[in-house]
Amino acid sequence: DTGVSQDPRHKITKRGQNVTFRCDPISEHNRLYWYRQTLGQGPEFLTYFQNEAQLEKSRLLSDRFSAERPKGSFSTLEIQRTEQGDSAMYLCASSFGGSREQYFGPGTRLTVT
Amino acid sequence: GDSVTQMEGPVTLSEEAFLTINCTYTATGYPSLFWYVQYPGEGLQLLLKATKADDKGSNKGFEATYRKETTSFHLEKGSVQVSDSAVYFCALTTPVDSNYQLIWGAGTKLIIKP
Numbered sequence: 703d704t705g706v707s708q709d710p711r712h713k714i715t716k717r718g719q720n721v722t723f724r725c726d727p728i729s730e731h732n733r734l735y736w737y738r739q740t741l742g743q744g745p746e747f748l749t750y751f752q753n754e755a756q757l758e759k760s761r762l763l764s765d766r767f768s769a770e771r772p773k774g775s776f777s778t779l780e781i782q783r784t785e786q787g788d789s790a791m792y793l794c795a796s797s798f799g800g801s802r803e804q805y806f807g808p809g810t811r812l813t814v815t
Numbered sequence: 816g817d818s819v820t821q822m823e824g825p826v827t828l829s830e831e832a833f834l835t836i837n838c839t840y841t842a843t844g845y846p847s848l849f850w851y852v853q854y855p856g857e858g859l860q861l862l863l864k865a866t867k868a869d870d871k872g873s874n875k876g877f878e879a880t881y882r883k884e885t886t887s888f889h890l891e892k893g894s895v896q897v898s899d900s901a902v903y904f905c906a907l908t909t910p911v912d913s914n915y916q917l918i919w920g921a922g923t924k925l926i927i928k929p
Binding site for chain 2: 745
């Protein structure tokens with residue numbers, strides 16, 4: 703069991719650029735979540751997939767954000783036209799079936815300069 | 816809406832001291848409750864959980880009891896070690912949300928001095 707992996711671990715980009723993050727969940731986990739965490743705060747829910755279907759998006763997820771999970775395996779989170787306020791840790795988690803336990807990856811730390 | 820409130824940190828203790836980190840919640844129905852831990856430079860790890868009233872979750876010497884009457888899920892450990900230094904997050908999921916998204920407290924930083 704390799705756990706949840708995320709790539710890259712760190713990303714520094716200039717304001718206005720697009721960035722894409724990848725998450726590989728634990729194999730056979732059908733649920734996948736994206737959260738955002740800023741310094742000194744708990745994570746905030748962004749979006750949720752069950753298999754390949756994106757079933758819920760937070761109002762925090764503006765039109766500049768898009769997430770996909772083709773074939774119900776890995777997921778990508780893209781941020782277009784990045785802003786300094788997008789600087790945060792982006793966390794991915796997965797879970798299986800009806801379990802409420804979520805397993806987290808190490809996160810991708812985004813810095814927008 | 817549903818929410819979680821944790822005691823503010825940092826909490827600074829000496830090694831072998833008794834630890835309590837307070838967590839209270841507001842939720843619709845009967846939530847499941849969790850404690851996650853985040854060590855420096857690492858991701859969030861599930862520490863323990865409880866899914867119904869009076870359940871006690873335990874792991875690595877940490878314990879927390881689901882108290883519905885006081886809507887609390889306080890984290891305790893009898894004798895802390897320097898290696899317990901981390902940020903601890905209390906979180907919940909509710910049956911109202913079919914997506915089981917976690918709702919989090921702000922986290923409590925724990926510093927253990929040798």
